[in-house]
Amino acid sequence: MTYLHSMTSFTDGIRAIAPAKWRGLDGLVSVFWDAEGHAGATGYYLSPDPRIVIFFNDVSPHIVMANRESSGAAHYRPMKRAIYVPAGVPLWTSFTSFHRFSHLDIHLHRDKVLKYLSPSVGTSLALCALRRPVEIQDTRAIETLASLLVDELSNPSKHAVYAENLVGSIVAGLLDINGEADDRTNARLTQAQMNKLISVVNARADYRMTVAEMAETVGLSESWFANVFKQTTGTTPLQWQLGKRVRLAQNMLAESDLTVAAIAAQLGFSDQAHLTKTFRQVAGETPAAWRRMRRVD
Numbered sequence: 001m002t003y004l005h006s007m008t009s010f011t012d013g014i015r016a017i018a019p020a021k022w023r024g025l026d027g028l029v030s031v032f033w034d035a036e037g038h039a040g041a042t043g044y045y046l047s048p049d050p051r052i053v054i055f056f057n058d059v060s061p062h063i064v065m066a067n068r069e070s071s072g073a074a075h076y077r078p079m080k081r082a083i084y085v086p087a088g089v090p091l092w093t094s095f096t097s098f099h100r101f102s103h104l105d106i107h108l109h110r111d112k113v114l115k116y117l118s119p120s121v122g123t124s125l126a127l128c129a130l131r132r133p134v135e136i137q138d139t140r141a142i143e144t145l146a147s148l149l150v151d152e153l154s155n156p157s158k159h160a161v162y163a164e165n166l167v168g169s170i171v172a173g174l175l176d177i178n179g180e181a182d183d184r185t186n187a188r189l190t191q192a193q194m195n196k197l198i199s200v201v202n203a204r205a206d207y208r209m210t211v212a213e214m215a216e217t218v219g220l221s222e223s224w225f226a227n228v229f230k231q232t233t234g235t236t237p238l239q240w241q242l243g244k245r246v247r248l249a250q251n252m253l254a255e256s257d258l259t260v261a262a263i264a265a266q267l268g269f270s271d272q273a274h275l276t277k278t279f280r281q282v283a284g285e286t287p288a289a290w291r292r293m294r295r296v297d
Helices: 110-120 125-132 140-154 160-174 193-204 209-216 222-233 237-254 260-266 272-284 287-296
Strands: 008-016 021-025 029-048 050-056 063-066 083-084 093-094 099-108 134-136
Touching: 021 140, 021 160, 029 140, 029 160, 050 140, 083 222, 093 160, 099 110, 099 140, 099 160, 110 125, 110 160, 134 209, 160 193, 193 209, 209 222, 209 237, 222 237, 237 272, 237 287, 260 272, 260 287
Parallel strands: none
Antiparallel strands: 008 029, 021 029, 029 093, 029 099, 050 083, 050 099, 063 093, 083 134
16 A cells, blocks of 8 residues: 655745656655755655655765754754754755755655554654664665665666665664663653763853754754653753853852842843842842852851
8 A cells, every 4th residue: 555645845946857767655655856956946755654865975065954944044054964854843944055956855744653663662662763863874784775765766677665664774773762762750861872962062152952952962852852851851951051051150140249130241131120120039039149158158
């Protein structure tokens, strides 16, 4: 039984330079494209089912991608040679320079992939992997499988089970199946994820990140990240970040002669009043009172 995928997509400035080669199989559609895009070309994609994209040349110097719409470059990152886009995750792309490329699109029925993975890794781990986006630049093993699949798309010579199993191997090789199972009562961030998050927050001049940026840092969806973060720390991501900024303010109050207004500006608070209100909520007193008490001690 073939699968007809659904999606919302558009492109501007990107064109196919040869007819697409495609094949509909049980629970998936594979499409191979030769195309080119001009500087400033853009694309958008959104589907209720997952998608894999594998490029056969390096596109990172020419194409950037983002998972939110933005007129600026802040949320864009270089396109990797292989990506997995979970169901319901939007994808914007933009060309920074002219580029001609070949790529394989694999559109997957979520239930089909879940049925394929669950007997080997369990349903919880499979669900968790399906929710996690993947972007990799080193595609040597996956590209070999993808090339075999493209050969079969171009010149079908074997039973459909051959192509289906090639896709299954690509899925198993690309998806991040080594993480913790998606159990909302017990899931936790790993220490490595927390260390990475702390390092990135500390590197920010004002020690501020949105929940979406924090989730992206550790490779999780925003909603799932918020849940497991609270399971890990006992607080929400924004409360944790606010507490961290207040502790930094305490260090500055104790160790420097900076004014409260200067500390507020350095830590990304809108003004002195904002820092004072937040500080009182977290520490139980105003910054000025806290500094006087510590200096008396």
